[in-house]
């Protein structure tokens with residue numbers, strides 16, 4: 348059995364993750380903590396793995412505590428920049444046995460969407476990402492959209508592609524979305540939605556749309572459970588659930 352604690356357990360994802368861990372074989376839910384708990388309670392509960400679905404402003408302190416106390420971490424919270432990832436690598440250098448998985452999206456379908464988009468990128472001069480989420484989401488663009496855009500940009504660079512075609516010279520602020528690498532990313536916040544994304548590619552007289560829909564938060568749970576079971580065997584930092592899925 349692996350002892351698992353959930354941070355952000357009163358939140359939308361944390362509550363679902365606690366249910367999933369409780370129902371999973373070989374995982375034991377030992378603590379459900381939220382903003383008014385002390386991090387020391389993780390140690391007191393004997394947590395070996397922490398699942399973090401909190402807030403971009405809280406997650407770094409949580410992660411530092413876990414690494415310093417030899418607790419593996421499965422992180423769904425978004426807001427990770429290259430600088431933040433480097434900081435985590437620095438902490439892990441002093442804790443060689445500890446594993447940290449940071450996954451912008453735990454749904455297998457979303458991971459495949461990102462992989463397919465990366466594969467398609469070199470064939471299409473035009474690309475835009477549209478992500479659509481519930482209006483309670485704190486960050487924009489979503490972590491998934493940011494990661495998708497980074498993967499596409501890197502694939503375009505490897506293929507020696509130039510800028511995306513775009514004749515815009517006059518623009519109302521924000522009309523062309525945010526730029527992540529080469530890619531324009533548009534964020535929609537709409538009641539009734541959970542988490543959705545379209546990657547739109549355009550070439551000569553054809554378009555390709557890759558769309559993923561998370562229709563409920565249970566869609567993320569097989570990935571969370573896989574993460575909690577696997578992270579104990581994967582020391583160091585892993586970014587992206589794809590590395591636990593044996594995709595190649």
Ligand SMILES: NC(=O)C1=CN([C@@H]2O[C@H](COP(=O)(O)OP(=O)(O)OC[C@H]3O[C@@H](n4cnc5c(N)ncnc54)[C@H](OP(=O)(O)O)[C@@H]3O)[C@@H](O)[C@H]2O)C=CC1
Pocket residue numbers: 354355356357358359360361380381382383400401402403405422423424425426450451452453454486490567
């Ligand atoms: N990787 C993935 O697959 C997914 C990632 N996410 C990400 O997960 C994160 C959480 O999303 P969601 O569940 O919708 O958000 P919620 O706001 O519903 O939940 C976050 C919870 O964390 C609590 N919290 C805030 N700070 C701390 C802290 N320092 N310690 C412990 N708990 C804290 C919040 O308390 P309070 O409300 O009082 O502040 C709240 O209960 C977001 O970054 C989101 O983007 C979401 C879905 C899937």
Ligand SMILES: O=C(O)C1=N[C@H](C(=O)O)C[C@H](O)C1
Pocket residue numbers: 425451452453480484485488489490491492541542543
């Ligand atoms: O906040 C959410 O809901 C989600 N956040 C993650 C993100 O920012 O990519 C994953 C998923 O899109 C749901």
